[in-house]
Amino acid sequence: MVRLNEDFLKIKQSYLFVEVAHRVAAYSAAHPQADIIRLGIGDVTLPLGSAVVQALSKAALEMGEQKTFRGYGPEQGYDFLRSAIAAYYQKHGVSLETDEIFVSDGAKSDTGNITDIFSQDNIALISDPTYPVYADTNLMCGRTIRYADANEENGFLPLPDAQTEGDLIYICSPNNPTGAAYTKEQLALWVSWARQHGAVILFDAAYEAFIREDGIPHSIFEIEGAKECAIEFCSLSKTAGFTGTRCGYTIVPKALVVKSSTGEEMSPNRMWNRRQCTKFNGTSYIIQRGAEAAFTEQGMREARANIAYYMENAKTIGDTLAKKQIRFFGGVNSPYIWMKCPGGMDSWAFFDELLNRAQVVGTPGAGFGKNGQNYFRLTSFGTHEATAEAMARFDRLF
């Protein structure tokens, strides 16, 4: 008699953004004339740059010609893309070998699938509030979770202390949802703690391209010793607008080695390689050519222009909040603004009020954890016009 994975019963059926969509749909049905502005979900809105589009088109045509057709590619990604990623890391002073870089269809897949190479009985340490995927993927395989409080007191950047406990340390910096970003010194404390305790840091660098300030690492591997204790996930979704095009990558350093229970040396790099060769068949050749183009000079210039556009929105939002003396985090090295709900309001109540009274949609902080209960996430992925209009309504409302 078959048994299903009953750990699934422990995770909530409804995903945060489903509930948000549900409430917006209900409001929209009741008010068909309403001009609703969405500053909720973290999806990009500007089209792909022309370097990327040209590369995608060219690769699509290549697939239709006998001479240039490509069948199965390497599960780990083509060398042309792995080399382009290695060169990108070199700009931040990080030297990687190409076989430490694994190309995939996106960082969400890798962040979830990486759990395969770890034993069930590790403790996952996840900050609260958090991107829900870290917690859900660990609950799905029956792992114990500890939460590290991220709050106003620590600037939403928890650091290790005597109480810290965990084997798999999830760190997302610049952070989703809070927009807070660790300095090099702060990250070094985590690296040092992980090495002392034999823990592995799972570092999500999805928002690194939004970093504006010096002293904020783009990669955990900018920290001395991180290659002995960390795995990094990144993606072209937010850096080059690939949310619907799908390409990400994961760095598993060969210097990371863990002893088995019988003392055998095990290599997460080789294990992830085996996992990907067994349960994945590589990213589409066409998409990898598009990704390669995103790392060219023209591709980077076009991507930076889009990010600069979004960051103007972040400034518009930040300026309005500052004017209203509403406390907020993020918006400097991140497309996310994490604001305190006015008057200590509950985040879902604030969601409803903002939707009903200003027709603006954001994301309730409670959806990211208990420490988000009185916070609200706004994103800078809208148009300048819509963002300005949303802030004008906000200004009138409070």
Next chain:
Amino acid sequence: MVRLNEDFLKIKQSYLFVEVAHRVAAYSAAHPQADIIRLGIGDVTLPLGSAVVQALSKAALEMGEQKTFRGYGPEQGYDFLRSAIAAYYQKHGVSLETDEIFVSDGAKSDTGNITDIFSQDNIALISDPTYPVYADTNLMCGRTIRYADANEENGFLPLPDAQTEGDLIYICSPNNPTGAAYTKEQLALWVSWARQHGAVILFDAAYEAFIREDGIPHSIFEIEGAKECAIEFCSLSKTAGFTGTRCGYTIVPKALVVKSSTGEEMSPNRMWNRRQCTKFNGTSYIIQRGAEAAFTEQGMREARANIAYYMENAKTIGDTLAKKQIRFFGGVNSPYIWMKCPGGMDSWAFFDELLNRAQVVGTPGAGFGKNGQNYFRLTSFGTHEATAEAMARFDRLF
């Protein structure tokens, strides 16, 4: 202290095709002038049809325009593609609702990832010989495996009997590597057995488009009652030449319901949906548009023409083997020919002999399981010229 998944120590480090590539590379280095013909790995060689290429190109351009740009798509796939797949199944008399269809980057991912929704303590029943992925993905999560002997006696099509034991029944028909295909009556025996024993059939239909004979089901759901006990994987890799383009799909019927250990009704459809929403972010919009085109009349015509081309190779190979009175299976409803090694030779010995004396590369049956020890897999994915030349050398050799 972190613990890695030590079940990985149980799986072989080297993948079958890696060893094949290694021996070919060594031969090639020693004989730089040799004209090596590869009838080994199951990768397509003909380019994508023009319907698909046009759709891919158009979608790539759409991603560069503000009005037609697409960000995150549905994790389950776009409705346009799910509907096209449902219409394709309807041609074989199978009615599916679109929310029973999940689009992905390929059947290998889904076949591996499906293990997430099942408990660790199920027994997987896998035929021997087998596509290595079924076994490796189950070993990786610590599951017990039973093997069902597929041999000359049962025409490489094992059927349930009094000794049969298993909770997850892997069936690949038409089969990789043997090319054997179950009739409707034979599959009905498996469906009936699964329903009686509360087992779930994981049906791999990757080669359904190669079926030439009546009475061979293209889908397990052509069998009465299969929706209550089966999940099906399929892909455009072999049907439309998508091995490097990457698109597959999985059917999880809503009629499949399993009781939890506490008597709660659990739905694999909802669980797979939750799994994909948590660990996957949808297939590239561009690729989904290409896949949609593969299901149009023109797309199907172009795909059928390619398959007909490959099947001529299967005939060339089959005719040669028949002439030499070498026993073989497959090649009728499948691109694979599963031949008995001449003179009862061991499959790796035959591999070396064929490579050394005829410069032809195939796949040793032993790589697929103990019952493959005296068998050898040839594939029909070469050109007509190369296949004919390989068979001429074969003819001279034996």
